[in-house]
Amino acid sequence: MLKNKEAKRSAKPRRAKTPEASFxxxxxxxxSFKYRLAQGFGVLFVVSLVLQAWAFANVFSDMALHQSFSLSLLFIGLFALLLRALANFARERICTSASRDIRYGLRSKLVSHLTELGPARLRIEEDAALSTRVYEQVDALDDFFSRYKPQVFMVLLIPCVILLSVVSISWIAFFVFMLTAPLVIVFMIFVGYKAAQANRRQFSVLAMLSNQFMDLSQGLAELKRLGRTDEARDRLSYSAESYQKTTMGVLVLAFLSTATLELFASLSIAMIALYLGLGLLESLPWQEGSSPVNLTQAMFLLLLAPEFYLPLRQLGNDYHAKQKAEAAATDLLEILNTGQSDKAEPVSSLSVTISDINKEAFLSLRKVSWLEAGRHRLAPISADVLKGQRVWLSGESGVGKSSLLHLLLGFEESYQGDFYIKGRPFSEIHLSEWRTQLAWLPQTPEWVSGSIKRNLLLGIEPPSDEVLREALQKSQCDEFIEALPNGLETSLTELGSGLSGGQMQRLSIARALLSEADVWLLDEPCSGLDTETAEAVLSTLDKVSQGKTLLIVSHDTHPIMWADKHWAMTKEGLYEKDL
Structure with a gap:
């Protein structure tokens, strides 16, 4: 019989949590430890609250009836008041600390995940919008963890303890509390749902505004040249006004929620006060000539009434923090889920055997392809690269040259076929171990805001001055750096403003030299450079890449005659050409 009941209970459908709630x-x-500690202080808070109300109720009633009061009761009340304040202070500090640790850990996880995604992060959003998510939307979780979650426990604890204290004194006051409390909760949920929709709109508009700021800062010089700055300013102004409207919409809902909850709480307290006042005057219609409570009990109930509704009002004020957090969690989950749902084990070709692998090759590709959305981003290719060999990869745009580099960097895992590093399957190699051997020179070098020296040494162990000077000389950066006013301490923006395209590529080469990587992957290092500058950059690469295993993507417009191999890639596959 018991087993049947348990089976029926387990068979009942349970309401599944949303991904945001689970997250x-x-x-x-x-x-959890800090929150349990905060709950312990919450219990201490409510005990001191009831003790304070009882002590002050006796003090006030004695003063009114006997024109005297007990010093011991007064000290008990004051001690309870002090204990309540200290418990509340400790509870808030612990919850604030827990929220800070959660947000710091989450932000670190997001940044690490975006780093692992590499170029694939642009499938989610532009970098400006992603930075808004990582900073603004992670901080939007603060009120949820520091105020809302702890307040949920207090809402369950304080009213229950007060109801237990009230039920033995007055059944009518007990039922007034029981009937009015749900009204506060229902309206809180209704307004909170509207606030969630408003917060999602606000985050969306903020992301769009961030992207527009980034686009404008990057293209300001071009806009000035074309005379389109007024249109760009009007567009940015329109987006700013949209963000202002959505922000005001969220604030309107927050103030509406607060005002309504205050109204319900005030009316409920007034009902309790009216009942107690008429009772003390012995004027209740159903109990004329007698009082249902004495003065001490009435004072006790009247002191507890505001405390009964206070946690409900605070939860109502904080409920929009829950909706705001869930709206932010939607965007944060999109980041964390990208690269997981689409991860797949590489599909090995059944025709590949151990004997097919060139054990002397540093890199072996066997029928490696990349199929996405029903089309080939990379046609099946098979090739070998020996250690220290420099390979020039050319081909038309869209045939998968950059996609191949992304696979080698470990940013894409949904490929088909097999490729091996020193005879080991790439899927068995730790990416962190592999990437320490790589130097990556993208088509457009990426910089951080700071000095040239900081950008050169970013992510590597600081070398000696002699090693740094040698790298600058080999990459032919020393002359133009010495000509700068502050030399290596010259400030560099994220766009590399103040330097030419050739100078930025030479700095990238210097950074690769300082990394001491054995494998260099270069994606269109001469893109956007004039013929003379491109030849100078390629000449520098020829000198500094001796002994390196190098794969360089470049169009035929900039032939690389010093390469050991020339691979031509087409939509059908890969074949070797004569230099």
């Missing part, structure tokens, strides 16, 4: 719940569990 926020998992983050909450990371700081």
């Amino acid at each position: 926020l719940g998992a983050l909450y569990q990371q700081q």
Whole structure:
């Protein structure tokens, strides 16, 4: 019989948690110890609250009836008041600390994940919008973890303790509390749902505004040249106004929620006060001539009434923090889920055997292809690269040259076929171990805001001055750096403003030399450079890449005659050409 009941109970459909709720719940569990400690202080808070109300109720009633009061009761009340304040202070500090640790850990996880995604992060959003998510939307979780989650426990604790204290004194006051409390909760949920929709719109508009700021800063010189700055300013102004409207919409809902909850709480307290006042005057219609409570009990109930509704009002004020956090969690989950749902084990070709692998090759590709959305981003290719060999890869745009580099960098895992590093399957190699051997020179070098020296040494162990000077000389950066006012300490923006395209490529070469990587992957290093500058950059690469295993992507417009091999890539595959 018991087993049947348990089976029926387990068969009942349970309401599944939303992904956002599960995500926020998992983050909450990371700081479960701190939250349990905060709950302990919450229990201390409510005990001191009831003790304070009881002591002050006796003091006030004695003063009114006997024109005297007990010093011991007064000290008990004051002690309870102090204990309540200290418990609340400790609870808030612990919850704030827990929220900070959760957000710092989450932000670190997001940044690490975006780093692992590499260029694939642009499938989610532009970098400006992603930075908004990582900073603004992670911080949007603060109120949820520091205020809302702890307040949920207090909402369950304080009213229950007060109801237990009230039920033995007055059944009518007990039922007034029981009937009015749900009204506060229902309206809180209704307004909170509207606030969630408003917060999602606000985050969307903020992301768009961030992207427009980034686009404008990058293309300002070109806009000035074309005389289109007024249109760009009007567009940015329109987006700013849209963000202002959505922000005001969120604030309107927050103020509406607060005002309504205050109204319900005030009316409920007024009902309790009216009942107690008429009772003390012995004027209740159903109990004329007698009082249902004495003065001490009435004072006790009247002191507890605001405390009964206070946690409900605070939860109502904080409920929009829950909706805001869930709206932010939607965008944060999109980042964390990117690269996971589409990850697949590489599909090995059944025709590849151990004997097919060139054991002397540093890199072996066997029928490696990349199929995405029903089309080939990379046609099946098979080739070998020996250690120290320099390979020039050319081909038309769209045939998969950059896609091949992304596969080698480990940013894409949904490929088909097999490729091996020193005879080991790439899927068995730790990416962090592999990437320490790589130097990556993208088509457009990426910089951080800071000095030239900081950009050169970013992510590597600081070398000696002699090693740094030698790298600058080999990459032919020393002359133009010495000509700068502050030399290596010259400030560099994220766009590399103040330097020419050739100078930025030479700095990239210097950074590759300082990394001491054995494998260099270069994606169109001469893109956007004039013929003379491109030849100078290629000449520098020829000198500094001796002994390196190098794969360089470049169009036929800039032939690389010093390469050991020339691979031509087409939509059908890969074949070797004569230099």
